[in-house]
Amino acid sequence: MCSRPVKRDHRHGLMEKRFFTNWRIGLILVFAASVILYLPSLMGASIWDDDDLISGAAFGDNTLYSALTRAFLGHYFRPLTSVSLVFDSYFAKQTPFFYHQTNILLHALTAVFVAILAFQVTKKPFAGILGDRKSVV
16 A cells, blocks of 8 residues: 555665655645635635524633533534634634634544544445545535
8 A cells, every 4th residue: 555655775774754644745745635625615604503603602602611611502412513603713713614614624633533544443444434434524
């Protein structure tokens, strides 16, 4: 699979590893595919409950304390989502573009972590990369 990631320097006896192995290129492709597929959402407006999420009303007031202690939209306890929304509202105010950008980044990172997890479970590098295509679409 990987074409000899270790290179031997005969003059100095040093070992050098290639940074861009097939596995790392695959992870970069998973990340890039996740971002590219969701790029059109950056131009989307806020819909349904987005206004409550952006304002912080979805979990009380717009503070870290509320984000970590109150239910999300009154039904779900999702502190990491709420904390993300608090930080987004601090930097982006009422602009949906920034919220969509954060969601795309979190989705792409999750896709990469799923690929790594699949590799750790199966010990097959392409199982992680190819198996993760369902997470990308």
